[in-house]
Amino acid sequence: MTGYDVLRQQVEQGGGLLLTTMEVLRDAHGYGKLGVHVRKAIHDALAANGLGHLPQEMPTYQYEEVRLFRLGTPIADTINAVLHPSEGGDQVLRQSAGSEAQDVLKQIRQLVCE
Template sequence: MSDTYESLSKAVDDDGGVHTAPMATLRLINGAARLGPIVCATISKELSKHGLGHIPVKLPESSNEDVRIFRLGTQIADVVAAVQAPSHEGDEVLRTVGGMASDKIARIKAIIDE
């Protein structure tokens, strides 16, 4: 379990740019006794300061709920942004990611069929 924003950032990087954590962990890292709108807003700002984004956009106020934390400035962040804010540019991002996955699957199938 992470106990600082730095260790959480390392966990995100160690997990390939995306990591799921309970709100209880974020609450403890922030040093708060309880979650509420102000604490959640502070956590969101601190994550951003450490180059991290999160889903959902509005952090839950329940310690039992999980959130997905991702590294900003990565392809994962681009996909998250494309899903959250529909646009023509976002559509292209999603098509690219989907196409890359399809290409990999096709190559794997070709290798298996040899």
């Protein structure tokens, strides 16, 4: 199992989103430094393994945080809708704002706050 397989598993276990550091990504790729070419190689390897990342530009320092997410998921669709505004993206945002999960969260807040 490669480092990227482990990362993909962790994203799945985290509900489609994983907070990690550039150090972890660098180590998964097998490099020692985070130069511009290494960051590009990490970006490409993540994409090849079905993973996207935020921020869009890979951070320079090993202790900086990165969020990983599965490409082709509702989370990825929402992120893309925010990063690349379009009419289709607006619809994705409207749908995510009106989802059943939002209704459940609202009900929980009402119960907790009463």
